Amino acid sequence: MSNVVVVGAQWGDEGKGRIVDWLAEQADLVVRYNGGHNAGHTLVVNGQTYKLALLPSGIVRGKPGLIGNGVALDPEALLAEIDRMAALGIRVTPDVLQIAETATLVLPVHRAIDAAQERLRAQPIGTTLRGIGPAYEDKVGRRGLRVCDLAEPQLLAQKLDGLLAHHNAWFRGLGLEPFPRDAMLNDLLAMAPRILPFVGRVWERLDRAHASGQRTVFEGSQAVMLDVDWGSYPYVTSSTTLAAGVASGAGIAPSRIGQVLGVSKVYATRVGEGPFTSEVGGATGDLLRQRGAEYGVNTGRPRRCGWLDTVQLRQSCKVAGIDLLALTKLDVLDGFESVYLCTGYELDGQRIDYMPSASAEQQRLRPVLKRFDGWEGTTRGIRSYGELPSQAATLIEAIQQEVGVEVSMITTGPERDDAIVLRSPFAHTGGAAV
Numbered sequence: 303m304s305n306v307v308v309v310g311a312q313w314g315d316e317g318k319g320r321i322v323d324w325l326a327e328q329a330d331l332v333v334r335y336n337g338g339h340n341a342g343h344t345l346v347v348n349g350q351t352y353k354l355a356l357l358p359s360g361i362v363r364g365k366p367g368l369i370g371n372g373v374a375l376d377p378e379a380l381l382a383e384i385d386r387m388a389a390l391g392i393r394v395t396p397d398v399l400q401i402a403e404t405a406t407l408v409l410p411v412h413r414a415i416d417a418a419q420e421r422l423r424a425q426p427i428g429t430t431l432r433g434i435g436p437a438y439e440d441k442v443g444r445r446g447l448r449v450c451d452l453a454e455p456q457l458l459a460q461k462l463d464g465l466l467a468h469h470n471a472w473f474r475g476l477g478l479e480p481f482p483r484d485a486m487l488n489d490l491l492a493m494a495p496r497i498l499p500f501v502g503r504v505w506e507r508l509d510r511a512h513a514s515g516q517r518t519v520f521e522g523s524q525a526v527m528l529d530v531d532w533g534s535y536p537y538v539t540s541s542t543t544l545a546a547g548v549a550s551g552a553g554i555a556p557s558r559i560g561q562v563l564g565v566s567k568v569y570a571t572r573v574g575e576g577p578f579t580s581e582v583g584g585a586t587g588d589l590l591r592q593r594g595a596e597y598g599v600n601t602g603r604p605r606r607c608g609w610l611d612t613v614q615l616r617q618s619c620k621v622a623g624i625d626l627l628a629l630t631k632l633d634v635l636d637g638f639e640s641v642y643l644c645t646g647y648e649l650d651g652q653r654i655d656y657m658p659s660a661s662a663e664q665q666r667l668r669p670v671l672k673r674f675d676g677w678e679g680t681t682r683g684i685r686s687y688g689e690l691p692s693q694a695a696t697l698i699e700a701i702q703q704e705v706g707v708e709v710s711m712i713t714t715g716p717e718r719d720d721a722i723v724l725r726s727p728f729a730h731t732g733g734a735a736v
């Protein structure tokens with residue numbers, strides 16, 4: 303199978319970046335197909351931490367990366383990230399990065415709209431305030447600016463006028479100042495010469511990669527529970543986070559998508575608002591947050607923590623077509639006397655084994671928890687399944703059984719090699735399952 307899609311199977315922040323980094327070693331290309339700099343992918347390489355938001359995670363090891371048309375691209379954020387990488391010794395040049403001509407631009411006005419919309423909402427979503435949602439709204443509203451527009455200054459100005467006419471009517475209606483045009487246009491024109499050398503036909507590059515049998519990793523951002531259709535709407539992001547988004551967000555045939563690797567922590571976190579049935583407060587929640595360093599990569603927000611919800615995970619695997627699971631951060635559970643899985647829900651006194659779609663029902667769910675013995679000692683850095691404490695192995699096997707998807711990898715620390723690899727998603731056969 304020459305393509306692997308990496309998808310977050312919970313609410314984001316599952317550790318996709320390091321899984322992509324690991325897969326990138328076995329691949330020729332890494333491709334982003336959704337989201338924007340609302341994403342935060344952390345990699346630790348030889349003790350150095352790299353925080354990526356827009357750049358495909360293979361870039362740290364010099365693997366060529368593509369940014370597909372499905373990405374919402376903030377040119378200012380991209381250039382700042384390229385500069386940050388340069389300061390760490392990673393040169394991002396057009397030889398290693400190509401950006402789709404038709405990717406949607408995220409503009410300063412989108413950030414202003416994002417903030418205003420959040421202020422106006424009776425129940426805020428807790429967005430990253432990066433302007434991602436409003437940029438996608440403009441895309442489907444057919445007034446958005448695209449990367450290729452940077453090459454046409456006159457057209458760019460005209461399109462910007464159209465976009466601002468729409469939004470400034472809204473700002474004025476709310477009694478807010480209209481958003482100024484000139485600084486935004488001048489900044490775009492000033493950034494264009496740095497961005498345009500990266501711009502190209504991503505679909506064609508992918509077609510050539512396929513024809514020559516190259517291996518491609520598609521790097522999903524956010525996660526199934528944040529998908530605009532399948533997540534806990536309206537507490538979601540504004541893109542298709544599932545593997546289904548690869549075909550339209552990068553430009554390949556659905557039949558070429560290949561293996562889908564879902565990534566899940568062995569516990570659960572969520573950042574932002576919205577239902578989270580297995581959330582744990584108090585000292586246990588604080589301990590998970592502290593041990594797992596659960597703070598947003600980009601926003602620094604403390605993440606809400608809880609136990610792994612196998613009902614959510616099973617359902618997410620089904621709708622997202624997840625073939626294999628990578629379980630991350632096992633070492634965070636070291637030293638807990640008891641650990642729990644949420645294996646069912648109670649809704650209005652009835653036991654159910656699926657996540658209902660309606661937000662109001664999701665909010666009323668009560669978790670049915672199953673207790674497991676914790677373990678003494680540490681799993682940190684363990685690389686062989688046989689070395690796991692028996693209680694940790696029991697937990698992994700229970701997760702696999704509840705979810706019904708093969709576990710192909712377990713991470714036991716932040717470095718790339720702190721992992722137990724049972725089966726590479728690139729492998730057709732071989733390798734033992736748990």
Ligand code: IMP
Nearest residue numbers: 314340341342428429430538539573574
């Ligand atoms: P937006 O994508 O900024 O519009 O935010 C919508 C929701 O998705 C909020 O709950 C955010 O916290 C969440 N979100 C967006 N990107 C990420 C991510 O990369 N990790 C975790 N949560 C995210």
